[in-house]
Amino acid sequence: MTTTTTGFPDPAEDFTTSEGLRALLIRLHEGGEDAWVHDPVARDLMEFAADKYRALARKHKLDTWEAVAAAFDAMQYRSTREANDPWAIITHAVRITCIYEERAQGLLCSVHQARRAHVSAFHDPERFSDRDTAALADYHPAFHTTDTHPSDIDTEPRDGLGSAQACMSAESAAEDAIAILCLLDWPADTARASVEHVCGALVKAGTRQSAYEALRRDRHARALLDLPRRSWTALLKALLGNPNPAYAATTTGRGVLLRLLLGETLDLLLRDDDLILALALAAPHSRGGEPS
Structure with a gap:
């Protein structure tokens, strides 16, 4: 009679440690795409990631599962499986993704565009309600036009x-x-x-x-x-x-x-x-x- 232990993870695949996470990621990679869908340990891993990155997602005004999606993408890379500390690689990837997700929401553009330096250099759009005055002409210098009078012109001194x-x-x-x-x-x-x-x-x-x-x-x-x-x-x-x-x-x-x-x-x-x-x-x- 053979006893099965289906549903119980291998102690060597304790994904809370770097070595255990590496072993689990290698097994899931070798198991193909269906391994992530049917493996109960993979489900536990993603729930653990949700708890781990919930505070980081909240800091950047994002939903927790947006951070989890970024963690899942990082887990697919070969560099993550072969890294000395896979969790460090994943955490860094999630942090960068959250930063640009928040930046994209502020700039009203895609995350791909927000990652470009010449786009992220712009400031977030401003709404009229963010100003003390509602009229654009009251605060934007481009709309300030005044007549110049001779008495308003300051002559620069020519000598000491x-x-x-x-x-x-x-x-x-x-x-x-x-x-x-x-x-x-x-x-x-x-x-x-x-x-x-x-x-x-x-x-x-x-x-x-x-x-x-x-x-x-x-x-x-x-x-x-x-x-x-x-x-x-x-x-x-x-x-x-x-x-x-x-x-x-x-x-x-x-x-x-x-x-x-x-x-x-x-x-x-x-x-x-x-x-x-x-x-x-x-x-x-x-x-x-x-x-x-």
Whole structure:
């Protein structure tokens, strides 16, 4: 009488180890395509792979069985069967596949295309709902068209004296801006620190619009300056100008710093009722009580 052990894997084929997995893959390869369909150990292997790569698939926002399919493909290769550590080869293949699967979903293309460097270099498509403004013309620079006025053109200094005069003009504009804030009940130390921080960001950004967008999102700077949101927003619009292209050719769009550099005096700025009212109401320690 012969006793069979069908359904019980050979201890030598313990697929949780590298040697056991190699032995199992070799037997399944020699058994042909039907071996993967009817072999109970093959089924247990794929269930083990599902548990093993479930977290990796979840990390890349994929279904578990997408990772299992990638593991199954890697198990068919001769290089996997002959590797020193078959599980390491399979894990690497699954990780690469998950990365490009997620990239393909973000780029709205096939996985084959996402694997190409010139395609994966692009960023994911952006939806209008991802922006603070719904209209494309409000944030895309390609749609920003403004009329150029002679007073808006900055002439470059021709010699060292011109550079020194430009530097002095910038410093003078910053000091006048600080003076305006102090006259409107802004604390002197807060006014100076805020204006100097805005001027530094403006130098790094290169343009008033870029500086405004960067500073508007800079919560760290606002926390260091101890300014509430309403004060910070009003200050940026006053110093750098309203970024809306519709105001580009107006005093509201130019901002205090540019107006001072263009030759406007401190007395003239103090006659701008809209500017003065906005800064006075935004003063962080005005008589309106604690800053909100």
